[in-house]
Amino acid sequence: MTEPALLSVEDVAVDLPTPRGDLRAVDHVDLKIGAGRTLGIVGESGCGKTMLSRAILQLLPKKARLSGRVMFDGQDLVGLDPERLRKLRGRSLAVVFQDPMTSLNPVLTIGTQLIETLQEHLELDGNAAKKRSVELLAAVGIPAPEQRLMQYPHQLSGGMRQRVAIAIALSCEPKLLIADEPTTALDVTIQAQILDLLAREQRRRHMAMILITHDLGVVAGRTDEVAVMYAGRVVERAPTPALFKNMRMPYTEALLAALPRIDAAPHAPLPAISGRPPDPTRPIKGCSFSPRCRYATAQCHREKPALAIAESPDHRYACFHPLKTAAGIPA
Amino acid sequence: MATLELSLDEEVAVTPARRARRLGPLFWAAIGWMMFVFAAATLAPLLPMPSPTDMDMLERRAPMSALHWLGTDGLGRDELARLIYGARISLIVGLCAPVIGITIGGALGMLAGYFRGRFETLVVGSMDVLLAFPPLILALAVTAYLGQSILNLTCILGVLGIPAFMRVARAATLTLARREFVIAAQALGATHARILLRELLPNVFLPPFAFFLLGAAVTIVVEGALSCLGLGVPPPISSWGSMSGEGRESLEIAPRLAFLPAITMFLTVLSFNLVGDTLRALTDPRQGAL
Numbered sequence A: 001m002t003e004p005a006l007l008s009v010e011d012v013a014v015d016l017p018t019p020r021g022d023l024r025a026v027d028h029v030d031l032k033i034g035a036g037r038t039l040g041i042v043g044e045s046g047c048g049k050t051m052l053s054r055a056i057l058q059l060l061p062k063k064a065r066l067s068g069r070v071m072f073d074g075q076d077l078v079g080l081d082p083e084r085l086r087k088l089r090g091r092s093l094a095v096v097f098q099d100p101m102t103s104l105n106p107v108l109t110i111g112t113q114l115i116e117t118l119q120e121h122l123e124l125d126g127n128a129a130k131k132r133s134v135e136l137l138a139a140v141g142i143p144a145p146e147q148r149l150m151q152y153p154h155q156l157s158g159g160m161r162q163r164v165a166i167a168i169a170l171s172c173e174p175k176l177l178i179a180d181e182p183t184t185a186l187d188v189t190i191q192a193q194i195l196d197l198l199a200r201e202q203r204r205r206h207m208a209m210i211l212i213t214h215d216l217g218v219v220a221g222r223t224d225e226v227a228v229m230y231a232g233r234v235v236e237r238a239p240t241p242a243l244f245k246n247m248r249m250p251y252t253e254a255l256l257a258a259l260p261r262i263d264a265a266p267h268a269p270l271p272a273i274s275g276r277p278p279d280p281t282r283p284i285k286g287c288s289f290s291p292r293c294r295y296a297t298a299q300c301h302r303e304k305p306a307l308a309i310a311e312s313p314d315h316r317y318a319c320f321h322p323l324k325t326a327a328g329i330p331a
Numbered sequence B: 001m002a003t004l005e006l007s008l009d010e011e012v013a014v015t016p017a018r019r020a021r022r023l024g025p026l027f028w029a030a031i032g033w034m035m036f037v038f039a040a041a042t043l044a045p046l047l048p049m050p051s052p053t054d055m056d057m058l059e060r061r062a063p064m065s066a067l068h069w070l071g072t073d074g075l076g077r078d079e080l081a082r083l084i085y086g087a088r089i090s091l092i093v094g095l096c097a098p099v100i101g102i103t104i105g106g107a108l109g110m111l112a113g114y115f116r117g118r119f120e121t122l123v124v125g126s127m128d129v130l131l132a133f134p135p136l137i138l139a140l141a142v143t144a145y146l147g148q149s150i151l152n153l154t155c156i157l158g159v160l161g162i163p164a165f166m167r168v169a170r171a172a173t174l175t176l177a178r179r180e181f182v183i184a185a186q187a188l189g190a191t192h193a194r195i196l197l198r199e200l201l202p203n204v205f206l207p208p209f210a211f212f213l214l215g216a217a218v219t220i221v222v223e224g225a226l227s228c229l230g231l232g233v234p235p236p237i238s239s240w241g242s243m244s245g246e247g248r249e250s251l252e253i254a255p256r257l258a259f260l261p262a263i264t265m266f267l268t269v270l271s272f273n274l275v276g277d278t279l280r281a282l283t284d285p286r287q288g289a290l
Helices: A049-057 A082-091 A110-122 A126-139 A158-170 A188-205 A216-220 A240-245 A250-257 A298-302 B002-009 B016-046 B079-115 B117-132 B135-146 B150-177 B180-187 B192-204 B206-228 B240-250 B256-283 B285-289
Strands: A005-018 A021-034 A038-042 A065-072 A093-096 A176-180 A208-213 A225-230 A233-239
Touching (some): A005 A049, A005 A208, A021 A208, A021 A233, A038 A049, A049 A093, A049 A208, A082 A093, A082 B180, A110 A158, A126 A158, A158 A188, A176 A188, A188 A208, A208 A216, A216 A240, A225 A250, A233 A240, B079 B117, B079 B192, B079 B206, B079 B256, B117 B150, B135 B150, B150 B206, B180 B192, B206 B240, B240 B256
Parallel strands (some): A038 A225
Antiparallel strands (some): A005 A021, A225 A233
């Protein structure tokens, strides 16, 4: 990436104290994202995707310990004074959460929630804020926006609610939007609509976006770069086309294989990844994927692979036995 | 409850008539009695009746008559007038004390539930101390030092109510404070004050408020008990409790002097409870929709 990064996550680690010992939720992650670009973070449940996004926003649970640096727009968010951090959130950094049922306040109207955000951050007066709210709701594809302003979240459908949550997140023209599994709670037809909406608004506002998902299919067409996470670590990172063409990490391959295919024979069993993610309170000495990996050797169980560079410096992977290419042609 | 779930979806279609039918006659009777007591208490000085403190020694414990509708008490004071003026005291104390409780207790509970940590430990600990303190001894001590007055009585009962409100508010806040909409508000850069007042308060408010009405009922009873023991309002001011207490002396000759204020208190407390319960039932299903 030639342009300077808008957000760079440098060596970030998050530890959560639990009764069974410390849980390393995020394990020394390095990521960069440039202005206007899209980064996809993919991984199965519990691999630290959400904790990473919370770490970027500095919204970790109080007991969590964070180390490393989160540079956003030239300043380190870690240890930034709370008042400046508060001003940055919402205005420059915004987030869309997974479940629109719970991310909107159930007892306030849509209008109140939108208008107050605008008034707080952009210091608009009541009428201007209301006008802008209507525009925003219209922009995210909500019909009859004036009427919606007076409604409560429970009166809207799930897709509508997620659109409202997106409108609130977009309200102050953030430079970076973190979408934390924005479509997981929605049904499939709505998913595509919401993702299209996010992509459209992103292009229009030239904002950077981090799209967190467990679905490789979601990131395929919509991101510039993908980071695959497993057990708190980034195990493969590449520009999206390179990742899908030449994936190196067996875990990425396994994730992709686990996607249902439209051309598969009816009732063909889905190739699942056997086993479970490792217990994060008992770290594995070697590669964390080794117990489930079909290529694992003794070395994999003994040592942790470092992030190696593939054919281009943008493509990195953590594996001793990288796949040659998806097509089986030696690289 | 299930029927109410339906009404959430078609709220526009709900007509007042349907809601009224669901509330039932008992609720309206309770509302009616409360209105009646409130009106009588508010309009007491305007009502055409004898003064509640004028004694008529020739008419002691007089039976009901055109002049004294409910007769007179042991000192020849008009029983009806004393009941109505007593309503003022009982209602003032019964409503003001829970207001103190809900304000201080609610605020402490929300702060404790939201900020957690040492502050919560401190608040919960001090509330436990307050709960462990015998209320009657506290009331005795305060009235002994500061004297008997309506203000002191209200303050004592208010302070005694704080722990309960604190617990209700804290419990409600705890379940909500880690909800995603609170994190979403933080992610949007909301201040703690904003999150507490705009995001949490409207959600937390309902349980303590339903408890408030029950608290008012309890306070009226406690005020009655304290007055009955002579720890309540100073004479000659009447309250339902002190009237029952005074009536105790002539229980064999004129039992109505003790029973009339007791029945009035019973009906009022019952009304508060009924209304509080109905409102709670009405607002409860919203928790499910959260």
